[in-house]
Amino acid sequence: GEDVEQSLFLSVREGDSSVINCTYTDSSSTYLYWYKQEPGAGLQLLTYIFSNMDMKQDQRLTVLLNKKDKHLSLRIADTQTGDSAIYFCAETTGVDSSYKLIFGSGTRLLVRP
Amino acid sequence: GAVVSQHPSRVICKSGTSVKIECRSLDFQATTMFWYRQFPKKSLMLMATSNEGSKATYEQGVEKDKFLINHASLTLSTLTVTSAHPEDSSFYICSVTSGVGQPQHFGDGTRLSIL
Numbered sequence: 001g002e003d004v005e006q007s008l009f010l011s012v013r014e015g016d017s018s019v020i021n022c023t024y025t026d027s028s029s030t031y032l033y034w035y036k037q038e039p040g041a042g043l044q045l046l047t048y049i050f051s052n053m054d055m056k057q058d059q060r061l062t063v064l065l066n067k068k069d070k071h072l073s074l075r076i077a078d079t080q081t082g083d084s085a086i087y088f089c090a091e092t093t094g095v096d097s098s099y100k101l102i103f104g105s106g107t108r109l110l111v112r113p
Numbered sequence: 114g115a116v117v118s119q120h121p122s123r124v125i126c127k128s129g130t131s132v133k134i135e136c137r138s139l140d141f142q143a144t145t146m147f148w149y150r151q152f153p154k155k156s157l158m159l160m161a162t163s164n165e166g167s168k169a170t171y172e173q174g175v176e177k178d179k180f181l182i183n184h185a186s187l188t189l190s191t192l193t194v195t196s197a198h199p200e201d202s203s204f205y206i207c208s209v210t211s212g213v214g215q216p217q218h219f220g221d222g223t224r225l226s227i228l
Contacts, residue, residue, distance in 0.1 A: 033216055041221055
């Protein structure tokens, strides 16, 4: 079945770049998303990429997609303490009427001052 | 601004009580909304897809008589946890989407605690 995997934890120093990785198994994935969740809150959409794209940049965020290896990454430049949160990668095939998202387990990012 | 409004943000009630959670789409009409459950330090688990004007589609293992979903208008879906018990305590989150290929936008979640 479909599966999305992420590493559980990442710790970086403030000002450094963070790279959060995600792998997925469904080759028919059409959309891939990155969400951020702060403690006790819902999910905030950060960015998303369509499967025919290789890269998308939005201010400090850069998403890279390697469709051949089914690998997605999120790079956060100049990481700040406010970036500390859990980051979820998610994918959907968009082929059924419900457009269900398949989530990874989440990567907890800790930014050290 | 917020795309989704979810209320209440926190509920504490006694075992046996039924609890209703509302999810409103603020920016667009949403024919499809989703309800998720999240356990501590875990990812989101899709419970059901709420379809405006028709029955919800429940995921395997989710009791439809326990978790009643009503999507009576294009901007409002409700989840009612009936006769709640301590094992129903969790973080419930809704999401909305404007359509094909568009991302899901999430509410701020409801923390339900059953004593």
